[in-house]
Amino acid sequence: MHGFAENKREAGASPARSRHCVDRSSPGRARPSQTPPPRAPSTGRRNPGGPHERPLRQAGPLITPPSAAAYASARERLAALAKPTGALGHLEDAAAWVAACQGVSPPRPLDRVRLTVLAGDHGVSHAGVSAYPREVTGAMVAAMVGGGSGANVLARQHGVTMQVLDVGVDADLTGLPAEVRRHHVRRSSGAIDREDALSAAEVHRALAVGAAIASEEVAAGADLLVLGDLGIGNTTPAAALVAATFGVGADEVTGRGTGVDDAALARKTQVVAAALARAGDRTNDPYERLAALGSADLAAGVGFLLGAARAGVPVLLDGIVTVAELAVAADLEPGVVAWCAAGHRSTEPAQQLALDKLGLVPLLDVGLRLGEGTGALTALPVLRSAVLLLREMALLADLAPPA
Numbered sequence: 001m002h003g004f005a006e007n008k009r010e011a012g013a014s015p016a017r018s019r020h021c022v023d024r025s026s027p028g029r030a031r032p033s034q035t036p037p038p039r040a041p042s043t044g045r046r047n048p049g050g051p052h053e054r055p056l057r058q059a060g061p062l063i064t065p066p067s068a069a070a071y072a073s074a075r076e077r078l079a080a081l082a083k084p085t086g087a088l089g090h091l092e093d094a095a096a097w098v099a100a101c102q103g104v105s106p107p108r109p110l111d112r113v114r115l116t117v118l119a120g121d122h123g124v125s126h127a128g129v130s131a132y133p134r135e136v137t138g139a140m141v142a143a144m145v146g147g148g149s150g151a152n153v154l155a156r157q158h159g160v161t162m163q164v165l166d167v168g169v170d171a172d173l174t175g176l177p178a179e180v181r182r183h184h185v186r187r188s189s190g191a192i193d194r195e196d197a198l199s200a201a202e203v204h205r206a207l208a209v210g211a212a213i214a215s216e217e218v219a220a221g222a223d224l225l226v227l228g229d230l231g232i233g234n235t236t237p238a239a240a241l242v243a244a245t246f247g248v249g250a251d252e253v254t255g256r257g258t259g260v261d262d263a264a265l266a267r268k269t270q271v272v273a274a275a276l277a278r279a280g281d282r283t284n285d286p287y288e289r290l291a292a293l294g295s296a297d298l299a300a301g302v303g304f305l306l307g308a309a310r311a312g313v314p315v316l317l318d319g320i321v322t323v324a325e326l327a328v329a330a331d332l333e334p335g336v337v338a339w340c341a342a343g344h345r346s347t348e349p350a351q352q353l354a355l356d357k358l359g360l361v362p363l364l365d366v367g368l369r370l371g372e373g374t375g376a377l378t379a380l381p382v383l384r385s386a387v388l389l390l391r392e393m394a395l396l397a398d399l400a401p402p403a
C-alpha cells in the first residue's frame with residue numbers, strides 16, 4: 001500500500017458488487033484490520049543507535065498503518081465500476097491509497113489541502129554547486145509571502161491553503177510577518193563537504209519543529225498535506241542524504257538542480273563525494289546522517305513527515321528534497337512511507353532512485369524541477385479525480401440495458 005505501487009493486487013479480482021466500508025477500529029482514522037497491510041519497504045539501513053537522546057524513535061513505532069480493510073474495499077469497488085478491469089491505471093492505486101488513509105471507502109473528496117514550504121540555506125551554496133546565488137532564497141520567501149511564486153499560483157488555482165516557513169534561511173527576514181519566522185532553527189546549515197550541517201541538538205530541534213508544524217497543519221483541518229521546499233543549494237544535501245541512505249555513490253545521485261553546467265555538475269559531484277567520505281560510517285544512523293549531511297530545513301521535513309504519519313494524515317510529496325526527507329524518515333519509522341504518495345518525477349536522479357527504493361510511483365512525469373511543492377500541486381487534480389471516480393462512477397452491475 002505504499003504510494004501507488006500496489007496495483008498488481010487487483011489482477012484477476014472479480015467485479016463483485018461493491019460495499020461501503022468504514023474501518024471503525026478507531027473513529028475517523030485508519031487502523032490495522034483483519035487483512036494484513038502490505039509491508040513497508042525496507043531502505044536496507046541499519047539503525048544501530050547512538051549516544052544521543054532519541055525522542056522521535058525511543059517510544060518505538062508510533063505510526064499506525066493505513067486501513068487494510070478500507071484499501072481492500074476500495075479495490076473491490078474499483079473492480080466493480082462501469083469500466084474494464086484496471087482501466088483507470090494508476091488512478092486506481094491512488095484512489096485506494098486515499099481510501100486506506102481515510103479508513104473509509106469510498107473516501108471523502110480531498111477538499112482541505114494544505115501546503116507547507118520549508119525554506120533554508122546551505123553552506124555548500126558558497127561552493128559553486130547552484131546556478132543561482134544564496135540571496136535568492138530569502139527573496140523567494142518574500143515572493144511567496146507576497147503571493148508571486150509558482151507555488152502560490154498553483155495553490156490559488158487548486159484552493160490549497162499555503163504557508164512558507166523560514167527554518168534555516170540566511171537572510172534578515174524581520175520585515176516579513178513574524179509567523180514566517182516562528183520555526184526558525186538557525187541561519188544556514190554547515191557546508192557538508194567540510195563540516196557537519198547541524199549539531200546533534202539542532203537535529204533534534206529541527207525534527208521537533210517539523211513535527212510541530214505537521215501538528216499545527218493537522219489541527220487546522222486537513223484531508224491531505226503537501227510538503228514543499230525552498231533553498232538555493234538544497235539539492236546537494238538532499239542528494240548526499242539519498243546516497244548515504246541507500247549506499248550508492250555521488251555520481252548516481254548528483255543532478256543539475258537549478259540547471260548547472262557541466263563544470264558545476266562535476267564540482268557538485270565532488271562536494272557530495274567529499275561529504276560522504278567525511279561522514280563515513282556515521283551515516284548508518286539517521287540522526288547522525290542528518291547532522292553530517294542534512295540541514296535544518298531537511299531535518300524539519302523529516303519531522304514533518306513523521307508527524308503527519310503519526311496523526312494519520314496523508315502527504316503528497318514533491319521533488320528531490322521531500323523524497324530525500326522521506327528516505328531518512330523511513331529509517332526512523334518505516335511505517336511513514338505508507339502515508340506518503342509521490343506527486344511527480346523530478347529531473348533529479350536522486351529523487352528517481354529514492355522513489356524506486358521506497359516503492360513509490362509518481363503520478364506525473366512532466367520534467368518539473370522547481371520545488372516549492374509545485375510538482376505535488378500539479379498532481380493534486382489527478383489525485384482528486386481518482387477519488388471522485390471511485391466515489392461517483394456507476395457500477396457495471398447496475399447498468400441498465402438499452403430500452
Ligand SMILES: O=C(O)c1ccc[n+]([C@@H]2O[C@H](COP(=O)([O-])O)[C@@H](O)[C@H]2O)c1
Nearest residue numbers: 130231233234235257258319320346371
Ligand atoms: O524539486 C526538485 O526536484 C528540484 C530540482 C531542482 C531544483 N529545485 C529547487 O531549486 C533549488 C535548489 O537547486 P540548487 O541547484 O540550488 O541546488 C531549491 O529551491 C529547490 O526547491 C527543486
Ligand SMILES: Cc1cc2nc[nH]c2cc1C
Nearest residue numbers: 132136140230370371372
Ligand atoms: C528563482 C528561483 C525560484 C525557486 N523556487 C524554488 N527554487 C528556486 C530557485 C530559484 C533560482
